[in-house]
Amino acid sequence: MPSLGELVAPRRMGRDFRWLLASSWTSNVGDGVALAAAPLLIASLTSSPLLVASGAILQFLPWLIFGLHAGAIADRFDRRRLVMVANAARAVVLGALCGFLITGTANIGIVLAVAFLYGTAEVFVDTASSTLLPMIVDRADLGLGNARLQAGYLVANQFAGPPLGAFLFAAGTAWPFLLEVLCVTLAIVLVSRMTRTPVPPRAAGEDGVVQKPRVHxxxxxxxxxxxxxxxxxxxxxxxxxxxxxxxxxxxxxxxxxxxxxxxxxxxxxxxxxxxxxxxxxxxxxxxxxxxxxxxxxxxxxxxxxxxxxxxxxxxxxxxxxxxxxxxxxxxxxxxxxxxxxxxxxxxxxxxxxxxxxxxxxxxxxxxxxxxxxxxxxxxxxxxxxxxxxxxxxxxxxxxxxxxxxxxxxxxxxxxxxxxxxxxxxxxxxxx
CATH class of the missing domain: 1.20.1250.20 (MFS general substrate transporter like domains)
Structure with missing residues (x-):
């Protein structure tokens, strides 16, 4: 009888897939915690419906501003490293928020600015992450691989994370975001163990030199x-x-x-x-x-x-x-x-x-x-x-x-x- 690990991530899909899966699931735990804690934090700082709604808008606004640029950048550089750098930016932004919360200096302006910066980094994380799976598994295993990644999103981000985030927020406003910093940092370590993510190939020009055009x-x-x-x-x-x-x-x-x-x-x-x-x-x-x-x-x-x-x-x-x-x-x-x-x-x-x-x-x-x-x-x-x-x-x-x-x-x-x-x-x- 196959082990649980074999059922979740079959050995034929390789160690890189297991590292990617572990990183994705860990990151989704942190995102799920923030899914409940972030609106609670905003609501604790303001009663303005407009400002509360602004927190929700900032979840998708960075996609409309930076989404296409994130895709072009993901096709230019080592995608694994791009995920690591963008996740590091998320950790820094969250760490700053925790500092404001612990010192009692947080206000609605700071929180909304953090939401926008965090969402921007997340655009680059999600775009680059979506390109990794086709690079490390056979095409026949893409369906299974995507199913396992989606399972982590459902269980960690939608099912387990929000109740945990609400519980931690009740214990102290900074606790859920400290846990998210930990999850994002661990996700960086896990994805760093992957090896096979070369820079996507580009065709050489007539002089034999590969030129990188402008992002646009x-x-x-x-x-x-x-x-x-x-x-x-x-x-x-x-x-x-x-x-x-x-x-x-x-x-x-x-x-x-x-x-x-x-x-x-x-x-x-x-x-x-x-x-x-x-x-x-x-x-x-x-x-x-x-x-x-x-x-x-x-x-x-x-x-x-x-x-x-x-x-x-x-x-x-x-x-x-x-x-x-x-x-x-x-x-x-x-x-x-x-x-x-x-x-x-x-x-x-x-x-x-x-x-x-x-x-x-x-x-x-x-x-x-x-x-x-x-x-x-x-x-x-x-x-x-x-x-x-x-x-x-x-x-x-x-x-x-x-x-x-x-x-x-x-x-x-x-x-x-x-x-x-x-x-x-x-x-x-x-x-």
Whole structure:
């Protein structure tokens, strides 16, 4: 019977994968702690809804400002070292925050500045980290590798971290952030044990010298490649549109849960827990799904469930039904995230992984910004269930449009899979 370590990280995937997995899981523990502690800290320093909302906005604003640049930089340098440097910046920023908290000099301005600086460093960490897996495991193992990384995010970031962060914050405002400094520092040590992350190759010029163009030129090259590659382009557009429809009702979920479903604060928190529990179940079954069901079928099923999820939330008035819906959402959202990432990584050349991943993430956060803005207006005018109806209609229409292209996305081949042109002259069959 295989050991637990073999089940989680099979030996065939190599030691580098185990170091990457350990680093990712450790970092996610710290991020999960901050997920609860950061809003509590902001709320303890101000009662202004605008300032409290600013803390949430600063979670995704750095992606919109620096996301494309982070992708270009990840394609220029040793990605492992970039992760280490950016994580070191996160640790320094958190250490400074702890100093302000311990000395009693922290104020809302300092905390919001820390949130922005931390979020900026996180953009570079997440972009570079997303490029490491395709460099260290075989393409056949990308699905399993992404599933294991996503499992750490669910368990540490969404499930275990937030309750621990709230508990530590009650013990003392600095404690959760001191623990996060420890987790980020340990993540640096773990990822430093990896070895095989060379600088992505670049073609030499006519004089045989490899030139590094300006960052904006690199960004333009990545955008041009994405636009000229229909499968990856369609995948990124699907993610953008579905994030708009998803974020529209999610932005007012707390009001929907407390005022429409009358679940209270504890019930609202239980929705997040139910989602994480569904994701954990999906981690246990992903290997079987990958072996027995095609990615195209899984993608269609998952997106269909997304449409039905919006409809179910629009119709239900019962808290326990909402918890069941969230459990199912957590399960299929994990499957979608794992598959979409795996498909993209298989199709994108190594030297463009950072830039294409960053475009994808910018699309994710842009979709969230647009969706939350729309959801707020729709709820204000037509009521708390209206954003769910908007999401249902938008997701259903999008699914109809992409139903057929999904097969083309999954069946597409990476440029590295194409047979190289032969320099040999064609052989004649004539005698």
């Amino acid at each position: 030129t690199d960004i333009a090259e990545g955008l041009r490649w994405l636009w000229q590659n229909p499968p990856v382009r369609t995948l990124v557009l699907i993610i953008l549109v579905f994030n708009v429809t998803w974020a529209a009702p999610w932005g007012i979920l707390v009001l929907y849960a407390t005022e429409h479903l009358h679940m209270g604060a504890i019930g609202y928190g239980a929705l997040t827990t139910a989602s994480a529990a569904g994701g954990i179940l999906a981690t246990l079954s992903f290997g079987w799904l990958e072996r027995h069901v095609s990615f195209a079928t899984l993608m269609r099923v998952v997106l269909s469930l997304e449409v039905l999820m919006h409809l179910a939330f629009a119709l239900t008035t019962t808290g326990w039904v909402a918890l069941v819906i969230m459990f199912v959402f957590g399960a299929y959202a994990f499957v979608w995230g794992t598959i979409s990432t795996t498909v993209r990584q298989r199709l994108v050349p190594a030297e463009l992984q950072g830039r294409v991943a960053s475009v994808n993430m910018v699309g994710v956060f842009a979709g969230m910004v647009i969706g939350q803005a729309l959801g707020g207006v729709i709820a204000q005018v037509w009521g708390l269930t209206a954003p769910w109806w908007f999401a249902f209609a938008g997701a259903a229409l999008t699914l109809l449009l992409v139903w057929k292209p999904i097969s083309q996305i999954v069946s597409a081949r990476s440029p590295s899979d194409e047979p190289a042109p032969s320099d040999e002259p064609a052989q004649s069959n004539e005698p």
